[in-house]
Amino acid sequence: MKAKAPNNRTLELTADERSSLLQRLVNLNSPCALADILNKTICQDMFEVLPYLPLKWVDLLIVDPPYNLTKAFNGKRFNHRDNNHYATWLDSWITQLKPLLKPQASAYFCADWATSTAMYPVLEKHFIVRNRITWEREKGRGAQANWKNASEDIWFCTVSDDYYFDVNAVKLKRQVMAPYKTAAGQPKDWDDSGAEKYRLTHPSNLWTDITVPFWSMPENTDHPTQKPEKLVTKLLLASSKPGAVVLDPFLGSGTTAVVAHKLGRQYVGIEQDPDYCCLAEKRLALAALDPTIQGYADGVFWERNTLAAQRSRPKKSLSSGA
Template sequence: MKVRAPKNRTIDLTNEDRERFSQGLIRLDGDRALADLLNQTICQDVLEALRHLPPNFVDLLIVDPPYNLTKTFNGQTFRQCDRPTYTAWLERWITQLKPALKPSASAYFCADWATSTVLYPVLEKHFTVRNRITWEREKGRGAQANWKNASEDIWFCTVSETYTFNVEAVKLKRQVLAPYRTLAGQPKDWDDTGAKNYRLTHPSNLWTDITVPFWSMVENTDHPTQKPEKLVAKLLLASSNPGDVVLDPFLGSGTTAVVAKKLGRQYLGIEQDPDYCCLAEKRLALAGTDPTIQGYADGVFWERNTLNAQRSRPKKSTSKA
């Protein structure tokens, strides 16, 4: 285990953790009943596992596959390939994955800018593509001979014209810079809190309020492409309801399963690396005692770096002189 600085909150995996959490992992060698799959982590290659999943049981699909980049995941390297090869790889698992979805299911697919150009034509063949979310990924070093790559995409797809979208659940609390008042002097569509004023705004497809996990955050792990819990929470709250089943076929360090547990959804994750599977199970155990999601509180999402300041601000006095 790595030696961390005193204030480093990165979740580590000890040998005792591996022994404990590996016992709860499952592997599919044949078809299983749905009840045996819910709220489980499958430790297996995705193509092997998908053929044994039951049909039409998934309400929400969240997919964060290896992008078409050379990247090492715990000693295993996914290598960049030409577009036809990557397209064929996408087709292989997407065609096996789709039968598991309900007709009313929604699906979100993550990608960087280059992978998006290959992914979109494949998605268009199998789903109704409804939008492309672009989120600001502010972490990372600058480029010397190019623009810094500081954004990623999430493709929003549905199986049919019938799907869930809970717009009220994913509104963003934004600071009001030029507030309006009624003729009577009352705030119009915003909250008067004193020093700073906030209002709820409709969610757009441009997200600038996401913080990429880093060493001082309790959700941080050593997974090289870990997605923030706040990001996944937006997808779950918008496109599923309590008790719905969420599937993540490239689970990684477990963020989708963790957020599903925190928000009262059922989940199923597939991940081929045993260490990442155990890390996901450890995070799930921690979620049982700490259901908080950074940047999401009181039923709303807050702009980056505003929630703590708003909570620490003294409340406006209601007493009269």
């Protein structure tokens, strides 16, 4: 195995860690109570699990399904299909997920630009679609005969018109480039208390402050479509209260569960790949040692790379026996 660069923090599993962490995973073969799965990782195919889950217990649903692309996930392959067949596949599990949600629940569905075209009509059948967030995904190579694909979508949906949304929890702290003052010489809509000048701005549906996990970030894993903790943090803070239950049926390497743990929410994750499940459990153990979230500090979201403390966060190690 090729040695990692000195600053490469990508999380990996040792054979001993995998053996130990496998013991934490849940497998269902009959109907269960919420207490049986709360704050657990279910290592199983989602279609096997959904019939066994109780009804109306989810406060927030976070869904990051395979996009309509041919892609390998740790040896398992998802193949591109035409939009009609992809929409049918989406509908087959969204129909089963919706009864798990409380009437006041919200849901976020991730997609790329092409997947969005097939996803939107399905979501419109089952939910009230309230917005489409577009976030800048700056990672990736350029295209020679097309525009570089540097963004992804997140559809914001609710079950009803009665839902929770905390706009103050997701304001963005931006550096002021033109600091205006009132006639009395006071700062106008910005903070002059520190060495640099900032203002809190309302969140929009265009996010340009997200950094995709890469090899020098402590949250990085080898999962090919891992979402940043900062991104999921925005979704959880905006649409769930402390103690709320968050479900992620495509957990991957565990970002939703990790962020829920760090923010004082409860979670249930479903993921069919044992290695990714173990990575999720390892990240959860590390979150108990280091609850910080890169790009989120002092109760606000910072613009990308503006907070020096976030860039110099020390590396944490997993204690033995985890």
